[in-house]
Amino acid sequence: MNKSSLLYTFLLLGWGWITALHAQVPMALLSFQEKGKQVEGEGGKVSELLFAHLSMNPKLYLVEREELRKAMEEQELNLSGMVAPGEAVHLGRITGAKLLVTGSVIEAGKSKFLIAKIIGTETTRVLGASVKGPLHSSTADLTEELAEKIGATVLERSGDLLPKELTLEDRIASIKQANEGKQLPVISIDIQEEHVGRASIDPAAETEFQHMALKTGFTVVEPGDGDKDVVRLVGEGFSEFAYRKGNLISVKARLEVKALDREGNILAVDRQTRVAVDLAEQMAAKKALQDAAADLAERMLIEITQ
Numbered sequence: 001m002n003k004s005s006l007l008y009t010f011l012l013l014g015w016g017w018i019t020a021l022h023a024q025v026p027m028a029l030l031s032f033q034e035k036g037k038q039v040e041g042e043g044g045k046v047s048e049l050l051f052a053h054l055s056m057n058p059k060l061y062l063v064e065r066e067e068l069r070k071a072m073e074e075q076e077l078n079l080s081g082m083v084a085p086g087e088a089v090h091l092g093r094i095t096g097a098k099l100l101v102t103g104s105v106i107e108a109g110k111s112k113f114l115i116a117k118i119i120g121t122e123t124t125r126v127l128g129a130s131v132k133g134p135l136h137s138s139t140a141d142l143t144e145e146l147a148e149k150i151g152a153t154v155l156e157r158s159g160d161l162l163p164k165e166l167t168l169e170d171r172i173a174s175i176k177q178a179n180e181g182k183q184l185p186v187i188s189i190d191i192q193e194e195h196v197g198r199a200s201i202d203p204a205a206e207t208e209f210q211h212m213a214l215k216t217g218f219t220v221v222e223p224g225d226g227d228k229d230v231v232r233l234v235g236e237g238f239s240e241f242a243y244r245k246g247n248l249i250s251v252k253a254r255l256e257v258k259a260l261d262r263e264g265n266i267l268a269v270d271r272q273t274r275v276a277v278d279l280a281e282q283m284a285a286k287k288a289l290q291d292a293a294a295d296l297a298e299r300m301l302i303e304i305t306q
Helices: 003-023 042-054 065-074 085-095 139-156 168-178 204-215 281-303
Strands: 025-035 060-062 099-108 111-120 126-134 186-195 230-245 248-260 266-278
Touching: 025 042, 025 065, 025 085, 042 060, 042 099, 042 139, 085 099, 085 266, 099 139, 111 139, 126 139, 168 204, 168 281, 186 204, 186 248, 186 281, 204 230, 204 281, 230 281, 248 281, 266 281
Parallel strands: 025 060, 025 099, 186 230
Antiparallel strands: 099 111, 111 126, 230 248, 248 266
């Protein structure tokens, strides 16, 4: 193979990696409801089978069922699929899922329907997918068919479900616009973070928060400055290995931050989970924490000025 061919092959592989890094979609799967005596007990089976089928799709990252259950309990919701689009936003922040899949198994005459709703957690937009078979047809076969339709819908119409990826400039402009004409408090930022039990040498979350605060006009001082009326932003970030597919490594990060006044009163509290993919685990961890910090900073740098 000549040098030109080698270069072309390298570029193709590099483009494939870049595409994969940006294509992965975190998704949470809720239990399906049952409507009809002949389909009693099938909702749970459909959910488990869907999870198995969808988890095999390399472009989808599914939130673990136990983690989802804890998140639902935190929001005082249940796994039955009775989640309004507005509530999907909160679940997305907690679990990192950009999409929620809910649905029903329905008995209708002599037919059985499996109907799925795919909800964008950041846009609250909803798309559907469904399959139909005889009432006594194999639920496993119908579920496999539904999984294919859900995967195709997500990949082909992700632009209808997912928001436009915000740039740093977009976020800064949004904060400036919301805070226009307001007195900005002096703030300090102290966010500790670790990856799989190891403290981070160069905290990505704290750096991102500081950068966005300075760019939007805030005065930022070192933590512990007691000479000024400082709003303290304190928090913790955690990142951990999720899974590996080929050369790509997925890492999940969760960031929790609260804003305190000088007396220690809580002014705001928020949290965000993000998933990132890279060729190196540490780089994916940094990216996930940085993205979570950008999400939180955009919200909290506005909330503390109210």
